Amino acid sequence: MRTDPDAPFASTWWGDAWIAALEESALDPARLARGRAYARAGHVDTITVEPGRIVAYVHGSRPRPYRAELRMRTLTPEDWDRFLDAAAADPGHLVSLLARDMPHALAATADRTGARLLPGRGDLISSCTCPDRGHPCKHAAALTYQTARILDADPFALLLLRGGEERHILDELSHRNARAATQDAPRAPGGPESPAADPPPLPGVLAREALASDNRPPLPPPLPPPARPGEAPLLPSAPGAPDPAALEFLATDTAARAHAHLTKGTPPYADPDPWRDAIRLAASHPGLSGRRTFSRRFAELAHAVGHTPTALSRAAAAWRQGDEEGLAVLESAWDPPAGPFDRARGALAAAGLPRMTIDRNRLTDPTGTCQLRYGRDGYWYPYRSEPGRADWWPDGPPDVDPVGTLTGLLAT
Structure with missing residues (x-):
């Protein structure tokens, strides 16, 4: 994620408050400074926000990026009930939220209900695959600074981090508002025994009428392909479920294949050689490759094509260096002019x-x-x-x- 190196990390109240919370809880200001430099240099890849955590790959001094993660406690259902009741009771909050805007006064309202939105001291737990055990390390600090820019663009990402899906929150606020309006509405003439009027019919066409004819309108034209492959989702771990990292790896490769097929018009990577296909797969997912230590998943991929993990790691490094030509330079010598x-x-x-x-x-x-x-x-x-x-x-x-x-x- 590359940004203007001279631009501030935050330009809204929510982004500034996020950075303030980070800097107040950090134990090592020097690592924060290095994290700011990493973030400004564009070392943070695409950021994924989901309930309870923020994840991204962050490039450091080594060829392989590190996987940095920030964790924060999600709110309980009781916390959400108190928070939503308080937000629905304030007309200003209600109007802003239903318009997809988050007034910064909402943070104080959340604090009063005990459903704190912004992280306090010790709330934000960082981890990283790098060997540095600082709190946070420079890679996690870079991710935290870049998250401020996400909150600038969409403060609802903070609610998602606390466990609140945007659609669910807006639906709950609408229900609370409708319930309050019904309770406050004047009674109809004739007292409580008067029958309620039939609701007006909803606009539209009945399904049986729409399907009664065989004539169908033409399908809309397909959308143009995106500029780059989509990001794989970050899946939670669950007992008995497949390894989420392995699924993420396969989804990343599938997205790359689909994007190449859409943009080039021919099936990509049609070479039937399992060894070369394994090299490409290993090179496409930086979390799989090592030089002297290998994950179980990486070793299984190497053994499946009859090679050692070291040989596959070396070949994947050559592929990342120059694709087909990089691999040819590794595997064979030749006599140049x-x-x-x-x-x-x-x-x-x-x-x-x-x-x-x-x-x-x-x-x-x-x-x-x-x-x-x-x-x-x-x-x-x-x-x-x-x-x-x-x-x-x-x-x-x-x-x-x-x-x-x-x-x-x-x-x-």
Whole structure:
């Protein structure tokens, strides 16, 4: 989620109040500062808000993003009853809410009823797959700051986080308002024994009349495909139910396939090779891949196609580096034409970089830890290994400039 780096995180009362609650409860101001920098740099992917939690992938210093999560207690049914009764009793609140607006005075009303909406000290619990155990870590802090922008656009997201579905809340407010109006309405002439008047007929056409004819209007034209695949829903865990992370993975892949089919007009990924399909699947879901530690789900995917988790992880990293060409650079060496290859060696020498040894399309530095591989697409692919192991892994995006690619590799 990239935003204007100079824009404030919040421009409404609800967004400002959310940030104030975060900064009052944080234990480490330095992590908040790093979280603000991450959020401004666009490191936070699409945010999902559901009852009791907010989740997003946040990109850090490693190629794989981290899964950051914020949890907050949902309100009980009794809390909601008190809150909705108080909101319906205030004409200003009622009119605003039914118009899908949340006045900031509603926060004080919620506090008076004991159904607090904004998080207090200790209410917002953060977690992240990164090794930092700070409260919050910089990735969770970045997610929290970006959530303020969601509340700017739709404060009802805060009610959802507290466990209140927007449609249900509006329906309950409408029922409470209608009940109050009925109780306050004047009695009809003739006293309580007078029969109630029949309600006016609702507008429309009876179903039996609409279906009596075989003539059907034409279907509307299909909507244009979206700019990018949709996000997979975040499913709750339940005893006996499938693993929600595995379902999220499959839904993400299905959305990518459907979007490619809509935009390109042909079935995507028609290659029947199970190994290549497993590579693409592993590369499409960053939560599956590792380098030395692997989830059970990832190991099962590797074993299903007859490879080790390490081999699948390496191949997935190459696919993320350059799709089909990135995988080809990993799997096979070739003899490039002398012209561009020799010019690249001359450019490296002119830049004062270490003299590289040559092996077909590969240039390796004297320490045996950095390597450039020349692809058939004219790009240089950076690789890294631990000293003395020749265990080469893709390391960063490819570039047409070998000097910039090697300089970045040596710097890290």
